[in-house]
């Protein structure tokens with residue numbers, strides 16, 4: 001399935017799509033593949049595979065710690081592609097810009113499409129610096145997902161959304177990744193502003209960690225993105241089997257959440 | 262000189278690689294900086310502070326006994342160490358702190374390596390009544406414990422950063438995370454000419470005063486321009502400040518001295534231009550110490566203020582077009598120059614600055630006694646007494 005088909009399918013069911021994030025190589029490459037399989041098993045519609053980076057300025061402590069472990073395992077672009085290849089639902093990569101630039105933007109888009117990757121979320125790439133990336137992705141059918149924030153001006157939202165393909169990632173709040181106890185009102189306001197400038201699906205991320213929040217976000221967004229909450233479960237589990245069970249179970253609850261409205 | 266026409270770029274370098282959440286603040290800052298640059302009131306206010314608080318203009322000191330070890334070259338030291346708080350950092354800090362007030366923000370955050378930028382930021386915050394939080398790698402809080410105490414005395418909160426290499430790079434990551442979260446009330450007072458546009462341009466503009474003053478001072482003292490201008494390069498702010506007004510003086514060599522650590526060939530260094538490759542770090546494209554996967558590599562230097570795996574984008578550009586040269590100075594070479602200046606001239610330099618002095622010893626010996634070398638004495642060494650005592654085996 002393509003990205004737009006997943007969103008259309010979810011919409012036909014009158015619900016939001018559930019998007020789960022897991023860094024490649026955390027806690028090992030094989031285990032990140034197993035964790036992703038468990039998320040899918042639990043009902044995740046779309047997977048985001050994180051490309052671990054040494055200087056993740058958009059990430060809170062949970063994802064930072066996971067990235068450090070993945071980097072100690074020497075996780076490379078090749079490993080990221082292998083993890084994408086093992087996923088059985090439409091899968092994107094989330095990567096800071098430097099690892100992509102270092103790999104070669106065109107080669108990255110090429111190699112990602114070889115493993116049926118559907119897009120890349122680039123949290124620190126601005127549209128002004130995107131010429132290479134736009135050229136690299138246009139021919140490959142690789143979705144370009146940029147992140148917009150509550151502080152973005154209307155003009156800025158329009159230009160960023162125009163550069164997006166696949167969906168637009170709306171940050172629910174001003175801040176870094178990590179579970180929060182409540183969804184800020186900024187999220188629904190931002191989604192409403194983005195709707196005015198694009199017909200693309202809009203997915204909301206940052207801070208969503210439980211079924212109640214997923215249900216709340218699903219009322220106004222087309223996709224609900226959950227990352228830190230999954231990773232935290234893995235970090236807190238005594239054994240890997242326990243982690244797999246916990247991740248699957250959270251995915252099930254979130255999947256029920258995005259269907260409740 | 263031909264530079265890129267795209268605002269905020271230096272040839273292929275510079276730009277903005279940041280979360281979208283920060284774009285509005287960067288645009289606001291850019292507008293405030295541009296407005297201030299042509300606003301007489303702002304310029305007068307800053308000049309007044311520099312005269313009555315910083316202690317500008319800083320003097321030039323001739324260093325003949327040191328020069329005897331530098332091929333007999335005439336050595337002129339631009340004494341930024343005599344500024345209030347002990348280094349060049351205050352030039353930029355006062356400028357940005359005034360801009361913070363203009364933007365109506367009440368809180369500043371800063372990263373610091375050696376602690377000099379943190380101390381300068383805490384000082385400006387105290388002077389102007391701003392809240393100040395300084396992020397500092399845990400490793401550096403140990404190396405520079407005196408400066409940690411100074412910041413606390415000045416009323417700042419110092420947050421030790423325990424992620425990654427626990428040095429300057431990680432302090433910047435943590436400051437960026439704070440900024441993304443609190444950008445509405447907070448200004449990120451970045452301490453060097455790196456980071457996303459407008460920082461490399463704005464911070465340079467606040468430090469140009471070093472070059473503007475010293476160019477006139479050298480002309481008055483010697484009747485001609487120097488043969489070379491030398492400065493140490495961490496992020497590159499003291500270097501670009503003294504280089505910039507000389508860029509169009511084609512016969513003046515501009516020489517940046519990077520931290521060679523244990524030697525560039527060992528991989529344990531912080532010589533980003535000499536030993537790095539083009540990439541993106543902390544919001545800007547420049548040279549970066551990175552591995553084949555684009556992961557930042559940890560830097561190493563005896564000097565906390567130079568211990569950074571990135572460098573300002575304008576230096577990357579000046580290097581590529583051949584207008585400036587960059588050399589690596591090892592820890593041992595720097596410490597030799599540190600001791601030499603102390604003993605021959607009675608000036609204890611910062612260990613950062615000692616890298617520039619070691620460069621002067623090399624370049625003086627290459628050019629001989631007819632040469633005039635202008636060196637940016639970017640900071641004083643009080644903060645480094647512990648490190649130096651340890652290095653030289655002086656019991657404390």
Ligand SMILES: Cc1ncc(COP(=O)(O)O)c(C=O)c1O
Pocket residue numbers: 348349374375376377378452453454493494495496497498499500565566567611613614639640641
């Ligand atoms: C005295 C002194 N010189 C130089 C530096 C390096 O910074 P930059 O390269 O931005 O001048 C520092 C940084 O802490 C410093 O304290």
